[in-house]
Amino acid sequence: MCGIAGYLDRTGEAPYPLGEVVLSMLQALGCRGPDSAGVALQAAPRPDVWTLRVKLGETTDEGRGDQVRAVALRHRGAEYSTRSAYARFTVPSSEDLAALTAELEAIAPQIEVLSAGHSLEIAKQVGSPANLDAAFGVRAFRGSHGIGHTRLSTESRVDLSHSQPFWAHGCPDLAIVHNGHITNYHQLRRRYQQRGVRFYTENDSEVIAVYLGERLRRGDSLAAALHGMLEDLDGSFSCLATTSRALGFVKDPYAFKPLVYAETERFVAVATEEVAIRSALPGDYAVVEASVRDVRVWTV
Amino acid sequence: MTIDCRGKQIREINRGIRAGLASGEVEVLNPDARHNLAVALLQPGAVRIRGSVGYYCGGLMDGATVHIEGSAGWGLAESMLSGMVTVRRNAGNGAAAAIRGGTVVIHGNAASRLGVSMKGGLIVVGGNCDYMAGFMGQKGVMIICGDAGEAFADSMYSTVCYVGGRIADLGNDAVIEPMSDDDVALVESSLRTHLGEAVRATKPAAHAFRKVVAGKKLWNFSHRDWKTWQEAL
Known part of the structure; x- marks a missing residue:
């Protein structure tokens, strides 16, 4: 089921x-x-930007928010916010999405880009x-x-x-x-x-x-x-x-x-x-x- | 008697339906496709459900009549002993599975596994039926006015099927048998009775239906039929 x-x-x-x-x-x-x-x-x-949602930890950011934010800013990130265990931000669509994802996920094994695109937003977690x-x-x-x-x-x-x-x-x-x-x-x-x-x-x-x-x-x-x-x-x-x-x-x-x-x-x-x-x-x-x-x- | 399902637990609704049957007809409002509505009704009487139902509606029933004015989910009228269930629109997977008697009328289409392992009773479908209808049917009659899906009437015992439209693909050991006068009469009277004269007129003529029964090759094991068994299992 x-x-x-x-x-x-x-x-x-x-x-x-x-x-x-x-x-x-x-x-x-x-x-x-x-x-x-x-x-x-x-x-x-929004063709001009990629919107990324990034898992920082299981239920909280587990102290990784600052590192992710730093990477985001290096890639001209904007609209940075965190909610629950997520960071969400945008980068200009001229940025290389694969390279950005690799850089973010290299910070810690727990970090995963959960969604990226011009329109897609994924929110998921354990529970109802x-x-x-x-x-x-x-x-x-x-x-x-x-x-x-x-x-x-x-x-x-x-x-x-x-x-x-x-x-x-x-x-x-x-x-x-x-x-x-x-x-x-x-x-x-x-x-x-x-x-x-x-x-x-x-x-x-x-x-x-x-x-x-x-x-x-x-x-x-x-x-x-x-x-x-x-x-x-x-x-x-x-x-x-x-x-x-x-x-x-x-x-x-x-x-x-x-x-x-x-x-x-x-x-x-x-x-x-x-x-x-x-x-x-x-x-x-x-x-x-x-x-x-x-x-x-x-x-x- | 009228029961509004909104804000009520399913047990409360079903208790209400059973109590209402004693005094005649029960009207059920706002069913919202919820599961297990009108199950295990063991006395005569009519239930009219004004909307769609979820899983197992009319299941384990003996003697009542349930009219559903919307669609039905999986397991409609499952294991019914006697009585009648009608659905104005479509029915989900496994409708009339394992019924022992009674009548199930689906005015729209039936999804997969219609009437699997039925042991008696009558099924009338105004539209099409999907994958594997009639699988292992033991007794009873199934009439499909429209098209039948793949693996139709697979591995049956003695259920008799009639199809007015195209059959995508016959199941293992299913064979087509000529329509006798009795078959034509049975199809005609069943359609008139259960679809009504006006709707019946829009369906194929009774003699144009094809009769599908078991070829009986799988009834008893024989080495000569080894290939068929390999395929069937």
Whole structure:
């Protein structure tokens, strides 16, 4: 069990604020995953800057805030703030994101860039969706689309880094959430590691972010990359992915894991259970369970 | 009697429904797709749910009638003994799984694993059914007006299926059998009764349905069928 949710506002007017919708959906799914909660939200893109969110410690900055800030300033960082165990800041988009990430993560092994891009913001931590909101003010977040996750850990440890969503390290604005098990995870992980890819966790879902990141960097569309998962990944998966412009999902060939969606003129909502969609979005609309090998992508 | 689900625990709602059945029809408001609504109803009477339900609605039921005006989540009417469950829109994975009797009517589409291991009863779907419907069905009848998904009617015993649309792919040991006059009559009367005359007119003619049953090759092990067994297992 885990709960996943996604929302995309089609009106451009955000009648239901993004943070509030995704948080309400996660709260309805809370009983599916009490271990941790997280969101990956897409704000209005800012092509001139990279926005970075950096994990400093597990629940507090553990005294590393100053070092991270110093690195940020060296890269012409601005808007620096800290919240809970996070630092958040922007740098001009002329900065080399890979080099900056490497420099930040060299400060201490605990430090990890959790999200980076022109629009993506990831907030996640151990605990309930309500605690996530208390720590990060998720409810007040404005944007066009996003995804969320409540986790019931079945295969790896419960801490901040192992929580979802996962940013596809090195691929700006791409993030995923996953409910299921990737059974050829170890094989894929070994293959990627031989090519020098760094894995930050032992969570099998991380390999999805790595896989999609690589496909997108190669020039594939999100839809093509999600289709590729049906060929290259084994096991059970209902998986949601988001880029700065798109929201998409893929469901495995055996329909092991639940996933339903509702599509109206005003919005697209996807969730593990219908209860999440109904509790967040009023109105008379149909909810459909995704089919086997279903891949759908919506753009803003 | 009317029950508003908002602000109530699921047990409180179900106790209310059971108490209300004694006096006739119960109307349930604001179900908000919550789980375990109207389960284990063991007496006649009608429940009308004004909205969508979550998992296991109408499960373990004996004798009542439940009308759902929205969609249903996983495990609709699971293990029902007798009675009737109708869904205005779509049903999730495992609808009517392991029912022993009664009738399940889904006016929209059914997701994966419809009627798996059913041991009796009747399922009528106005739309399509997805992956692996009818798997290991032991008895009973399943009528799909639209298309059937992959691995349809896999490894069945004696469930009889009728499909009005396309079948993506027949499961192991599933075979198509000619429609007899009795089959045509059964499909026609079931659709008229459960979809209503007007809706029935929009569905394929009864003689155009295809009948799918077990080829009985998996009923008893035989070395001659080794290839089939390898595939099935």
